[in-house]
Amino acid sequence: MKIVKIFEQPVRLKSSISNALVDFSTHTVSIIAVVTDKIIDGKPAVGLSFNSIGRFDQSGILRNRMIPRLLNAKPETLLNPASEKLCPEKILKCAMQNEKPGGHGDRAHAASALEIAIWDLNAKLEDEPAAVTIAKHFNRDSVIPKISVYAAGGYYYDGQHKQALQDEISGYKDSGFTLFKMKIGGASMSEDIQRIEAALEIAGEGHNLAVDANGRFDLSQATAYGQAMAPYKLRWYEEAGDPLDYDLNSQLARVYNGPLATGENLFSRQDVKNLVMYGGMRPDSDIFQMDPGLSYGITEYAKMIKEIESQGYDRKFAYPHGGQLMGFHIVAGLGLGGCEVYPKVFQPMGGFQDGAIIDNGFATIPDLPGFGFEKKLNLANQFADLFK
Amino acid sequence: MKIVKIFEQPVRLKSSISNALVDFSTHTVSIIAVVTDKIIDGKPAVGLSFNSIGRFDQSGILRNRMIPRLLNAKPETLLNPASEKLCPEKILKCAMQNEKPGGHGDRAHAASALEIAIWDLNAKLEDEPAAVTIAKHFNRDSVIPKISVYAAGGYYYDGQHKQALQDEISGYKDSGFTLFKMKIGGASMSEDIQRIEAALEIAGEGHNLAVDANGRFDLSQATAYGQAMAPYKLRWYEEAGDPLDYDLNSQLARVYNGPLATGENLFSRQDVKNLVMYGGMRPDSDIFQMDPGLSYGITEYAKMIKEIESQGYDRKFAYPHGGQLMGFHIVAGLGLGGCEVYPKVFQPMGGFQDGAIIDNGFATIPDLPGFGFEKKLNLANQFADLFK
Numbered sequence: 001m002k003i004v005k006i007f008e009q010p011v012r013l014k015s016s017i018s019n020a021l022v023d024f025s026t027h028t029v030s031i032i033a034v035v036t037d038k039i040i041d042g043k044p045a046v047g048l049s050f051n052s053i054g055r056f057d058q059s060g061i062l063r064n065r066m067i068p069r070l071l072n073a074k075p076e077t078l079l080n081p082a083s084e085k086l087c088p089e090k091i092l093k094c095a096m097q098n099e100k101p102g103g104h105g106d107r108a109h110a111a112s113a114l115e116i117a118i119w120d121l122n123a124k125l126e127d128e129p130a131a132v133t134i135a136k137h138f139n140r141d142s143v144i145p146k147i148s149v150y151a152a153g154g155y156y157y158d159g160q161h162k163q164a165l166q167d168e169i170s171g172y173k174d175s176g177f178t179l180f181k182m183k184i185g186g187a188s189m190s191e192d193i194q195r196i197e198a199a200l201e202i203a204g205e206g207h208n209l210a211v212d213a214n215g216r217f218d219l220s221q222a223t224a225y226g227q228a229m230a231p232y233k234l235r236w237y238e239e240a241g242d243p244l245d246y247d248l249n250s251q252l253a254r255v256y257n258g259p260l261a262t263g264e265n266l267f268s269r270q271d272v273k274n275l276v277m278y279g280g281m282r283p284d285s286d287i288f289q290m291d292p293g294l295s296y297g298i299t300e301y302a303k304m305i306k307e308i309e310s311q312g313y314d315r316k317f318a319y320p321h322g323g324q325l326m327g328f329h330i331v332a333g334l335g336l337g338g339c340e341v342y343p344k345v346f347q348p349m350g351g352f353q354d355g356a357i358i359d360n361g362f363a364t365i366p367d368l369p370g371f372g373f374e375k376k377l378n379l380a381n382q383f384a385d386l387f388k
Numbered sequence: 389m390k391i392v393k394i395f396e397q398p399v400r401l402k403s404s405i406s407n408a409l410v411d412f413s414t415h416t417v418s419i420i421a422v423v424t425d426k427i428i429d430g431k432p433a434v435g436l437s438f439n440s441i442g443r444f445d446q447s448g449i450l451r452n453r454m455i456p457r458l459l460n461a462k463p464e465t466l467l468n469p470a471s472e473k474l475c476p477e478k479i480l481k482c483a484m485q486n487e488k489p490g491g492h493g494d495r496a497h498a499a500s501a502l503e504i505a506i507w508d509l510n511a512k513l514e515d516e517p518a519a520v521t522i523a524k525h526f527n528r529d530s531v532i533p534k535i536s537v538y539a540a541g542g543y544y545y546d547g548q549h550k551q552a553l554q555d556e557i558s559g560y561k562d563s564g565f566t567l568f569k570m571k572i573g574g575a576s577m578s579e580d581i582q583r584i585e586a587a588l589e590i591a592g593e594g595h596n597l598a599v600d601a602n603g604r605f606d607l608s609q610a611t612a613y614g615q616a617m618a619p620y621k622l623r624w625y626e627e628a629g630d631p632l633d634y635d636l637n638s639q640l641a642r643v644y645n646g647p648l649a650t651g652e653n654l655f656s657r658q659d660v661k662n663l664v665m666y667g668g669m670r671p672d673s674d675i676f677q678m679d680p681g682l683s684y685g686i687t688e689y690a691k692m693i694k695e696i697e698s699q700g701y702d703r704k705f706a707y708p709h710g711g712q713l714m715g716f717h718i719v720a721g722l723g724l725g726g727c728e729v730y731p732k733v734f735q736p737m738g739g740f741q742d743g744a745i746i747d748n749g750f751a752t753i754p755d756l757p758g759f760g761f762e763k764k765l766n767l768a769n770q771f772a773d774l775f776k
Contacts, residue, residue, distance in 0.1 A: 010452070057452070
């Protein structure tokens, strides 16, 4: 089999929200369709994906560097000889041809979209969910039947802060979520503490609420917030400081007893190795949030998981960033701790397939081929536009 | 004053060479012209630059993200109120608007081209070399009158390896260079040792020759090469392992007594802080090679230098990667150790102004406004094409 064509299109996210650092109203994502010469139900088999959420489309890198490399490669060099299907590892290696080491930023997101499309394609060729294909590939006995999911949101609102935040979290609760995440660091600490208390009125105990500073704080701010939040025994305290400031994370871990979470802005195995070696992460509590949709895809993500496990950490503490269908299947297929969801924001990328049921904080992979993008109508429409 | 227009164009490097990892024949660079409403000699004042060498053009990020942010900004928000000129720090901040922390890769190279163009512009407005503008801005008494330069090359050749390598280094020597750098890691170790011995026949003592593995080795390979090369007392041993593998660098520094060099693939102050904290760099010998042309520009590069100095290192051990006019002026203006040059390769970007004299390993900043791109004809022609 061979790749016939690769479509790429930037799509603007529908979002009027902002976190502690970023206004998402201008954010874009690259959607991808890899078209092959294999036929399923009378039509060419296609792998779909996008480069997660949060760090812009990568049209330039995809169209000028990576897609030409794949289309110029000899088709047989991209195949897994045993399965005669396209091989995600070989796709990634080809997409990264002549790239220098280090500098894991935008190109990691670009490569990820290409690599993950191959998983969608291969799952469709087997007529099975991508989670099943992933589990088989990595020799896991089965996919997780019930995946722990949490609702990420809790943004800043103009005007009626408290009521709007409580309404947002109530909405998630009514949809079946039991764990919620909210932003901190975009207001004064005293205002943020009031917001946390307002959120807890809906969420219940601290174990049901995580907070996310999006890398905003220096060590003294991070520590001050930690001290102020300690009595609430929150589920986790996410990205207190710069994501590459392992020293800050390590110092914070020494004074903040609750769980810390980080990793969504680390995009390679080597960066994760550095977090593990220098970041002071505690194996019995701290959360790893690397996002395969931003990090060269599932091939590299599996190496990240192997890296943390080789250093004594458990994949049950991995909760990928992203809040979309790819993360959902990857969590299920690799047996990770749980999955972020953006139920209402970052559309059309955020959230799961239409009609997805969240039952008391858990969700189940539907019996659809691939990642099931075709059953998320607003997203399916975007993919359909690629072929026009 | 305000920015009227920003031109960007990818340019393919003329290179038939390869290092240990990368074939450069497909490599590109973004060239930039920032056009303002200030008039010099009857023409609009323009700042020129490019995103160094080695990591591809950044047309997508520049055209879709950063250039629109600059053109949409209120002009007064980009000015230094004291000088009424464009402020490089504010240009960088605006170009990075709504970008998340971490992930210092392609966008660092894109931002760099924009930020450095402003230094070219401001120097031209003062009718002085960029080195002088840089020195003044950072409160340095003067630019370095004689800058230590070294010739980077020593690539792999098909066929007559030894003769071709010796001819290449002889050419540099005839041009006035006294320090040379060659590639290792693209052949077997025994072949590389033969190449080193061949190069030393021309270079003279080991102090005149550095070697560069371009991040190829794991620790055992890096150590084996170190042991094999130790008797030659080479000037430095560059990028033995993955540029982010601080642990490898640190372990190698414990067993290899000669100078190590690294940093050309670290693109932010935070990454450099990590190198300094965890990489085992030795203040009396090891070389820092961060490239301002790849790393958000001179604003961020100055923070890197401040970071290493705050940890007890001396800027005399900073030799920026890049081998082009921007690095030349930055070394002179900031008082760094020395400057890489690619005298014959990576054209039209590599090397200095036409007729530049290398005298016994030293060069002097010419009395031309800005970085002097206009007096490097092949590069000036590329910039001229932007306006067609």
